[in-house]
Amino acid sequence: MASYSKTKMNPTGFSRNQIKLYIILLPVVLFMMLPIVYIITTAFKPIDEMFLFPPRFWVQNPTLSNFKKLFDVGSNEIPVSRYVFNSIVVTVAVMFFSILISSMAGFALSKMKFAGKKFWFEVNQLALMFVPASVAIPKYLVVEKLGLIDTIWAHIFTLLAIPVGLFLVKQFIDQIPDSLIEAAYIDGAGDFLIYRKIILPIIRPALATVAILAFQTVWNGTETSSFYINNEELKTLAFYMNSLSSSSGNTIAGQGIAAAASLIMFVPNVIIFIICQSKVLNTVAYSGIK
Amino acid sequence: MSKLKKSIRKNITSYSFLSGYLLFFIAFIVIPVIAGIALSFTYFNSIQPPEFIGITNYINIFTKDREFMQYIIPNTIKFATFVGVGGYALSFILAWILAQLPRVPRTILAIIIYIPSTTSGVVMSVIWKTIFSGDSYGYVNSILLKLGLIQEPIQFLTSPKYLMNIMIIVGIWGSMGIGFLAMLAGLLNIDEQLYEAAAIDGIRSRLQEIFYITIPSMKPQMLFGGVMAVVNTFNASSIGVQLSGENPTPRYSGQLIVTHIEDFGFIRYEMGYAAALSVVLLLFVYWLSKLAFRLFLEKD
Numbered sequence: 001m002a003s004y005s006k007t008k009m010n011p012t013g014f015s016r017n018q019i020k021l022y023i024i025l026l027p028v029v030l031f032m033m034l035p036i037v038y039i040i041t042t043a044f045k046p047i048d049e050m051f052l053f054p055p056r057f058w059v060q061n062p063t064l065s066n067f068k069k070l071f072d073v074g075s076n077e078i079p080v081s082r083y084v085f086n087s088i089v090v091t092v093a094v095m096f097f098s099i100l101i102s103s104m105a106g107f108a109l110s111k112m113k114f115a116g117k118k119f120w121f122e123v124n125q126l127a128l129m130f131v132p133a134s135v136a137i138p139k140y141l142v143v144e145k146l147g148l149i150d151t152i153w154a155h156i157f158t159l160l161a162i163p164v165g166l167f168l169v170k171q172f173i174d175q176i177p178d179s180l181i182e183a184a185y186i187d188g189a190g191d192f193l194i195y196r197k198i199i200l201p202i203i204r205p206a207l208a209t210v211a212i213l214a215f216q217t218v219w220n221g222t223e224t225s226s227f228y229i230n231n232e233e234l235k236t237l238a239f240y241m242n243s244l245s246s247s248s249g250n251t252i253a254g255q256g257i258a259a260a261a262s263l264i265m266f267v268p269n270v271i272i273f274i275i276c277q278s279k280v281l282n283t284v285a286y287s288g289i290k
Numbered sequence: 291m292s293k294l295k296k297s298i299r300k301n302i303t304s305y306s307f308l309s310g311y312l313l314f315f316i317a318f319i320v321i322p323v324i325a326g327i328a329l330s331f332t333y334f335n336s337i338q339p340p341e342f343i344g345i346t347n348y349i350n351i352f353t354k355d356r357e358f359m360q361y362i363i364p365n366t367i368k369f370a371t372f373v374g375v376g377g378y379a380l381s382f383i384l385a386w387i388l389a390q391l392p393r394v395p396r397t398i399l400a401i402i403i404y405i406p407s408t409t410s411g412v413v414m415s416v417i418w419k420t421i422f423s424g425d426s427y428g429y430v431n432s433i434l435l436k437l438g439l440i441q442e443p444i445q446f447l448t449s450p451k452y453l454m455n456i457m458i459i460v461g462i463w464g465s466m467g468i469g470f471l472a473m474l475a476g477l478l479n480i481d482e483q484l485y486e487a488a489a490i491d492g493i494r495s496r497l498q499e500i501f502y503i504t505i506p507s508m509k510p511q512m513l514f515g516g517v518m519a520v521v522n523t524f525n526a527s528s529i530g531v532q533l534s535g536e537n538p539t540p541r542y543s544g545q546l547i548v549t550h551i552e553d554f555g556f557i558r559y560e561m562g563y564a565a566a567l568s569v570v571l572l573l574f575v576y577w578l579s580k581l582a583f584r585l586f587l588e589k590d
Contacts, residue, residue: 221410
């Protein structure tokens, strides 16, 4: 190459050589975005626009009829609000408890000295590579042996340990200088006080990341409902939406309903990520495996 | 207080902090993995108790399971190469381009690129099912019909010819997840002076800069991204079943190890055999991750 100039990372303003970067990114961003935009327009399409040929990308007369139909379908046996309620309870519980247990464990693994510390960290690092679907059967047997089948706990307990979450929290706590904690010990603070007053406030970004990971697994997951729950009243929204879209998604009229269902499932994901994105980026900067 | 007492007390407090996580980690990850390994040496149909049969299941995987050798292995390798390796390379390239943009446009574009990875299998399959729908109302079909490239709508999702390629497209679409974010954050944290020093030391091109400066300076994030890419690839591998709505997928065209396990475990109830397949899968993932470790781990 004739003229090499070093790459300018994280520039503060616009410069002309950024134009070609935007041009390269444009097709990628369109490819990532269009399916999502398409699902939004489809969700608001009235039935006659669904049957237009050739199909139109944009909706002409947006309507909420798909959403209305979606909620009517449910009212036959169990109201949709019941699934929504279950999903919210389960999601909030998992987010809260997984934040609690991974921050406590992260503190111990990072700052305390004890027998087996290295062992547990390495086992957890190994578990990063764990593919949940591969052990669905033995996991079912464990849930059954513990008597959790057809209880709300089956949704919660099985998803609480998130190896990636603990890993990120531990790496984040590693950045806190030991001197800060030692000073607190000298001032007479106990372990729990240090955890609550020093560690927790500093690691908020990492906890936001754990919350997002937990939210995504629980809110979107259908496995716990389909494997561990037979009682229709205890199943979650994701499961209901899944069965609805696989039964009605194959007809053209059903596509609108399925799109509305997907949108309801999908929007909370996006909102939570947008709120937390700067914290997440802050956390994953320390994600390195060393 | 004696030294021993002090160290015992220290261990007790440490483990009390660790205990909450360990309880659920051991119950729902460690024990299932160990139980899965034990089950893989048995014949188990979920009605009668498991019966020990030694390594018969493993022998059967490699000698009797015709689909496994003929379709599952090649499919899995193809899918993992495009979605895992391809998606990983693409995440790095996109992160590298994004890192060269100012903060506001960078954040907006990063969110757009990341969002597909937050869609679950449910949402993902609804979206792509409508786009690749097999009648003339399907979006891709209608465009091809209008352009006159085809005379009749193509059954994309049930045709063995197209299913795998569509799975790869959908897989890559959903692969820019937390590994992508880690690489972006890693790129932004590289010390500016390294680039200046490199320019003085005789780096001649952007490509040299990437391989000699950028990647070595963010090895830990590259490794984390690599491990996440491997895991996400295998977690995403049931999209073939979700898209076609059948397990096994039409003529095994989109069948991967994970869906093969589900086929044996939940449809044919040969759970011992499914467990053996799971062990093979876990070993395979472990081996791939080790490969990533060897590439990027810093040796002190």
